[in-house]
Amino acid sequence: MSLVIGITHTEARYENYPLWIKGNDTEIEIIKLTAENKKDLESCDGIVLSGGVDTHPSFYGNQRLNYPLAPDSFNQERDVFELSVFKYAQENNIPVLGVCRGMQLVNIALGGNMIQDIEESGKRDHRRHGNLDGVHEIEVEHGSLLHTITGCNKGTINSAHHQALKEIAPPLKVTSFSPDGIPESTEWKEPQGKPFLLCVQWHPERLSQVQPGNPFAGAIREGFLKAVRNFKKIK
Numbered sequence: 001m002s003l004v005i006g007i008t009h010t011e012a013r014y015e016n017y018p019l020w021i022k023g024n025d026t027e028i029e030i031i032k033l034t035a036e037n038k039k040d041l042e043s044c045d046g047i048v049l050s051g052g053v054d055t056h057p058s059f060y061g062n063q064r065l066n067y068p069l070a071p072d073s074f075n076q077e078r079d080v081f082e083l084s085v086f087k088y089a090q091e092n093n094i095p096v097l098g099v100c101r102g103m104q105l106v107n108i109a110l111g112g113n114m115i116q117d118i119e120e121s122g123k124r125d126h127r128r129h130g131n132l133d134g135v136h137e138i139e140v141e142h143g144s145l146l147h148t149i150t151g152c153n154k155g156t157i158n159s160a161h162h163q164a165l166k167e168i169a170p171p172l173k174v175t176s177f178s179p180d181g182i183p184e185s186t187e188w189k190e191p192q193g194k195p196f197l198l199c200v201q202w203h204p205e206r207l208s209q210v211q212p213g214n215p216f217a218g219a220i221r222e223g224f225l226k227a228v229r230n231f232k233k234i235k
Helices: 016-022 035-043 076-091 101-109 145-150 204-210 218-234
Strands: 003-008 028-033 046-049 096-099 134-140 154-159 172-177 183-188 197-200
Touching: 003 016, 003 035, 003 076, 003 218, 016 028, 016 204, 016 218, 028 035, 035 076, 046 076, 046 101, 046 218, 076 096, 076 101, 096 101, 101 183, 101 197, 134 145, 134 183, 145 172, 145 183, 145 197, 145 218, 154 204, 197 218, 204 218
Parallel strands: 003 028, 003 046, 046 096, 096 197
Antiparallel strands: 134 154, 134 172, 172 183, 183 197
16 A cells, blocks of 8 residues: 655755655655645645744744844745645644654644743753754653553653744643653644644654664654554545
């Protein structure tokens, strides 16, 4: 059974996402999703919202643009496009995996907002430095979707972000935290009757390259693809 996975384009190491999702599976087809080929959404059995540049603050009701480590330029066209992608996915019950910026965008789409800079808020550095991601532990909520998929109550993940979720959107719940209390994953608070949704603040597509056996990379891929296959069967 062939699976079509749409991955939203990012200016930040996009090539890692299709490499991770497709792996050696010849039945998986990857579509790079952009505003120019939005029509291809209709062919997708699953969607990955990728990482990248900060979402423009206006989308979460904040007009402050000069915060620490703010980008020189935002990409509001991408913001609008990805918000429409997530809306389409929800309307059509398509499984969604959100990665880093993707997790933040889902929170924003559903009514949450952002800590604009983690270190400014008094927390430790969660950023990538040079070619090296940060590394830290997470604690996982027992019985959550993330826990079910990975089988882990805690573990080690990579870290490459300077923003974090502040107010959590009402339909979501946080299911893992870093030691300093930063939300590291979200999913539906009440998943019954809703399509698969898992959002992670780390980068499993890069974690899989340095720690191939880490369940917070490989098991997440498998859990997402299982949901996509189940959706394909009833589509």
